[in-house]
Amino acid sequence: MTRQPAANAAPHAGTAGEVFRAFLRLGLTSFGGPIAHLGYFRNELVLRRGWVDDRRYAEIVALAQFLPGPASSQVGFALGLMRAGPLGAIMAWLAFTLPSAILLVAFAYGAALLDNPVGDGIVAGLKIVAVAIVAQAVWGMARTLAPDARRATIAVGAVAIALLAAGSLGQLAAILLGALAGLLLCRAPEGADGEAAADLSPPVSRRAGGVALAVFAALLVLLPPVAAAVGTRLTDIADGFYRAGALVFGGGHVMLPLLEAEAVADGWVSADQFLAGYGAAQAVPGPLFTFAAYLGALAAPGAAGILTAAVALVAVFLPGLLLMVGVLPFWNAVRTRPTARALIRGANAAVVGILAAALYDPVFVTAVVDPASFTLAAVCFVLLMAWRMPAWGVVLVGALGGLLITLR
Known part of the structure; x- marks a missing residue:
């Protein structure tokens, strides 16, 4: 049975163990990239578990879209933070990240995961599952976040911007313009549209947020000279991958050119190894940023690759997580003001459009x-929407269906 929490549901009401179990399930089943991950998160944590409502969830998504780094991991980190405090945030990141990181490190050590027709069929089916997951998310969020003509219009405008100006800049422009349109079109007295002035209430003070922002900036500035002075492969990896995570908007695919410039140009991996790992990353669940673990494992011989994989993994995620911790307390302070709420309404509608x-x-x-892949996508959508099958079950159905379509 799915449920939406009350508008004043208390945050920080769970345990780190609960967060770890929920996100481990997501880390094992969330295929399809960052947009699909947001659909999985909504299905599991908003609808099924009721940790937050759609408005809180959409605000976290919109905030993550503004920040550099892996958007889906930042959303998961924030949800863990709000549910069970700092330890919950760490557990959310670990549980969502480790399954794909382990698989990609295994691939780096020689596991031939997808180089056969069976692997191709499974990957095709997982992509089809992503269609159903994202369609479910769009349908559900549109009903909550674009319920009237003005916000529906903003959402359609965001669709046009995101499609015509492809890439992270188009998405950022859609949210910015959606927020401005909300300022003009979506002003309303408190409660006039049924929205409560809900409080995200992250268990992070402004001082702690300021410290997180200072650490983010200090690492960005200091790591390059430290790496140059020390001159080890480990410090070079920490510097290169931290910079990639700090400067990229739009998710893992946008990060790939930065990582290629670091890893291939510096001779850590060959171009063929880079492309093979990128192909494998499409077939595993979880965030695409875990591709960094694969590159790190190849950057050092033997058992030392485990350490370099861990450093690369932490370095590429750390800036986005520091930014989320740093910004959340200040976001919470301004979001209930009438002007901010109008901006949020427009931005939330734009998120639906994106x-x-x-x-x-x-x-x-x-x-x-x-036609066969369309039919399988429709079947998966009906299983999610009408039969309420859990996402992991739909993943299995999609993988099997993709295999049958490919081998027919």
């Missing part, structure tokens, strides 16, 4: 290539 645009491209156009 999800809808991503449902079309790349999710739908990449996965649905013939």
